Amino acid sequence: MIxxxxxxxxxxxxxxxxxxxxxxxxxxxxxxxxHEEYCMHCGHCAAACPSAAIWLxxxxxxxxxxxxxxxxxxxxxxxxxxxxxxRDFKQExxxxxxLLQALDTxxxxxxxxxxxxxxxxxxxxxxxxxxxxxxxIDLFRQDKRLAALVRSHERxxxxxxxxxxxxxxxxxxxxxxxxxxxxxxxxxALDLLLPTMGLGGCWAGYVMRAxxxxxxxxxxxxxxxxxxxxxxxxxxxxxxxxxRVPARRPxxxxxxxxxxx
Ligand SMILES: Cc1cc2nc3c(=O)[nH]c(=O)nc-3n(C[C@H](O)[C@H](O)[C@H](O)COP(=O)(O)O)c2cc1C
Numbered sequence: 001m002i003x004x005x006x007x008x009x010x011x012x013x014x015x016x017x018x019x020x021x022x023x024x025x026x027x028x029x030x031x032x033x034x035h036e037e038y039c040m041h042c043g044h045c046a047a048a049c050p051s052a053a054i055w056l057x058x059x060x061x062x063x064x065x066x067x068x069x070x071x072x073x074x075x076x077x078x079x080x081x082x083x084x085x086x087r088d089f090k091q092e093x094x095x096x097x098x099l100l101q102a103l104d105t106x107x108x109x110x111x112x113x114x115x116x117x118x119x120x121x122x123x124x125x126x127x128x129x130x131x132x133x134x135x136x137i138d139l140f141r142q143d144k145r146l147a148a149l150v151r152s153h154e155r156x157x158x159x160x161x162x163x164x165x166x167x168x169x170x171x172x173x174x175x176x177x178x179x180x181x182x183x184x185x186x187x188x189a190l191d192l193l194l195p196t197m198g199l200g201g202c203w204a205g206y207v208m209r210a211x212x213x214x215x216x217x218x219x220x221x222x223x224x225x226x227x228x229x230x231x232x233x234x235x236x237x238x239x240x241x242x243x244r245v246p247a248r249r250p251x252x253x254x255x256x257x258x259x260x261x
Contacts, residue, residue, distance in 0.1 A: 001036070001055075002023060002033050002045065002055070003055040004055075005054070006030065009030065009053040010050065010051050015048065016031065018048045019044060022034070022035070023038060023045075041114060043064075046059065079192060081245045082245065085201075085202040085203065086162075087163075088163070088240045089162070089236030090238070091165065092165065092237050093125075094199060098197050098199065099168070099199075099235065101197070102199070103120050103168070103190070105189075106189045106190050111182040112176065115176060117172045117173070117176065118170045118182055118183055119170075119172070121223060122168050123221060123222070125166075126163075129158075129160075132207065132221050133153060133161055135214075136206060137154075138216070140210070161204065161207075162234055163236075168233055169204070169207075169211075170184075170187050170229070170232065171227040172228065172230055173226055173227060179228075179230055180231070183230035184231045187203070187231040191203070199236065200235070201234060202233065203231075203232070207232055
């Protein structure tokens with residue numbers, strides 16, 4: 001529900017400019033609201049309003065968090081280049097409050113249609129992860145190309161979770177065609193955030209693939225009814241650090257240019 005506080009509204013029309021679904025119309029005597037049923041609750045109107053005049057879904061605009069200064073390009077570039085997949089973790093468990101703080105921040109990652117439909121499944125403890133890895137390996141036994149992986153698991157190594165003390169999975173119903181994208185964006189944001197909190201991660205691609213194919217794996221993971229773990233990350237305290245940025249393939253880009261900007 002959208003409500004404009006007329007005592008505050010300065011009729012600048014910014015709400016109408018930022019609303020992706022054109023719910024606001026600028027009239028000669030003020031702003032009117034149209035097709036409120038299309039509102040996707042993205043909050044852009046309330047976030048942009050210079051006079052904090054917009055109540056969205058009963059949220060008092062004065063309670064919205066003010067913006068903090070952004071990291072500069074150098075800092076963010078350094079983070080993107082320094083983030084590495086971690087496959088060697090300390091035995092210590094991940095502090096729950098730190099993990100929850102990271103997941104809480106990731107709520108602000110974008111979702112298609114602002115569905116905000118990503119929820120998290122956190123698997124903790126080596127015994128839990130081993131049980132899930134056993135199930136993943138059972139599925140992989142059917143694929144001869146994965147024989148080396150199966151052998152490594154049977155020898156007691158952990159090629160699936162890489163010895164991590166914890167793994168987190170972004171889950172959605174899978175009914176929306178962009179659910180996998182939503183979950184991957186959330187995990188990607190988490191992956192970037194972790195090194196700033198003394199943690200490290202590595203995408204759990206084998207588990208993602210196995211969970212997509214096999215209900216037994218989803219069950220072993222404790223996936224909630226109606227949800228699918230669509231993207232995941234092993235998480236822990238890194239036992240290794242890196243000194244340099246590894247080389248990457250050169251930038252490939254095609255620019256299709258028009259005559260006007
Ligand atoms: C979708 C995806 C799935 C991945 N799955 C695994 C995995 O199951 N096990 C693993 O050790 N690494 C996995 N990785 C990590 C990649 O191997 C790694 O990102 C790549 O080698 C580049 O290294 P960097 O992340 O340090 O830049 C995965 C990465 C992505 C993006």
